[in-house]
Amino acid sequence: MDKYEEITKNTSSQFLNNNPKYPDDRVVAHVIRFLRSSTTKVCNFKAIDIGCGAGRHIKLLNDLGFDAYGIDYAENVEDVVIQEFPSINKNNIFHGDYRNYNFSIKFDLIISWGVVFQCRKSEIYSNLSKLEDLLVENGQLILNFRSKNNWFYGLGEKIEEDTFLIDERGKEYLNYIYCFLEKNEIDEIVHKCKFKIVDCEKTQLIQEAHLPNPKTHEWWIYRLEK
Numbered sequence: 001m002d003k004y005e006e007i008t009k010n011t012s013s014q015f016l017n018n019n020p021k022y023p024d025d026r027v028v029a030h031v032i033r034f035l036r037s038s039t040t041k042v043c044n045f046k047a048i049d050i051g052c053g054a055g056r057h058i059k060l061l062n063d064l065g066f067d068a069y070g071i072d073y074a075e076n077v078e079d080v081v082i083q084e085f086p087s088i089n090k091n092n093i094f095h096g097d098y099r100n101y102n103f104s105i106k107f108d109l110i111i112s113w114g115v116v117f118q119c120r121k122s123e124i125y126s127n128l129s130k131l132e133d134l135l136v137e138n139g140q141l142i143l144n145f146r147s148k149n150n151w152f153y154g155l156g157e158k159i160e161e162d163t164f165l166i167d168e169r170g171k172e173y174l175n176y177i178y179c180f181l182e183k184n185e186i187d188e189i190v191h192k193c194k195f196k197i198v199d200c201e202k203t204q205l206i207q208e209a210h211l212p213n214p215k216t217h218e219w220w221i222y223r224l225e226k
Contacts, residue, residue, distance in 0.1 A: 019053035021084065023060040026203060027113055030142045030223050031064065033199065034109055042066060045108040050098045050131070051115035055081035058088055066109070073097045099130050106136045112143040121163045121179045128193045135226040140198065144219045147202070148180045151215040183220055190224060199223040 035042060042065040049057040052070030058081065061068035070081065071094040078093045094101060116127055131141055148162065152173055156164040162180045166173040183202075190197060200222050207215040 019056070021054065021056055023056050024113060026144075026201075026221055027057055027111060027142060028060065030199065030221070031060065031109070031111070033223065034140050034142070035064070037198075040108075046105060047109040047111070048107050048134070050110060050112040051118075052077065052081065052093070054084045055088055055093075057111050057113065058093075059085045061109075061111075062088060068092060069094070069107070071096060071098050071101060098134075099127060103134060106139070107134055108136055108139045110134060110139070110141045110143075112141065114144065116143050117146050117179045117181065118177050119163075119179060120160050120177070121181070122160060124179065124181070125189050125192060128189060128195070132193050132195060132226055137226060139226050141195070141224045141226075142222075143224070144221045145181050145186055146178060147182060147218040147220055149204075149216060149218040150180060151217065152178070153180050181220070186220055186222070190222065195224040195226065197222060198225050 038045075045066050046069070047061045047066040048069040048071065049055075049061065050071060052058055052072045053074075055070060058068050058070040062085075068088070069092040070077075070088075073096060074080070075095070077095050078090055081088055081093050082090050110131055112131060116124065116131075119127060131143075135141065152166060152170040154164060155169040156166040156178075158164055159177065164178055166176050166178055168174055170176075183200075187197070200220065203219050203221060205217040207217070
């Protein structure tokens with residue numbers, strides 16, 4: 001882990017308690033689509049939330065009947081998740097970096113929400129390859145990417161192409177590494193990893209739209225199959 005990743009890790013740990021407490025509506029939608037496309041009983045599915053934060057998507061998976069797991073590199077992740085959601089099995093919460101964690105099982109479904117793009121652009125392929133390796137055959141991955149049409153694109157130290165350590169101008173994103181990708185770049189990496197694209201959509205959020213310079217957020221959302 002280099003100095004940039006260390007900064008991001010420390011920032012994530014500090015703000016773990018401030019993570020959203022409710023599941024993202026697009027994650028909910030894609031998990032439901034995954035279940036509707038399967039003939040297997042949900043209780044037989046193992047699912048994991050990569051970068052689980054305070055546990056909101058583990059709770060969603062639990063409530064839907066999955067054997068649910070989570071991993072995050074924040075030091076106190078186990079305690080925060082159980083404090084927020086006492087019904088979650090603490091033994092299913094792992095502390096570590098998914099990229100080098102020694103998992104003993106593979107998963108039918110992986111959620112990686114707001115995680116994969118917090119790295120260098122050159123690392124995206126290897127990170128996706130690791131997630132592909134964690135899936136069972138025909139398992140699926142739900143994840144999102146930040147596009148370049150985001151208000152804080154370029155606001156920080158440029159680490160490499162389209163990758164920045166966000167500075168104070170990025171406000172709540174201070175000290176996070178962000179990589180911004182367009183759809184053609186994502187598609188190329190996805191196909192290189194041998195994933196099948198099951199679903200893809202673009203979502204946009206505009207904050208402070210009443211002001212002269214509103215803040216645009218834009219994501220590409222994918223559901224991929226091994």
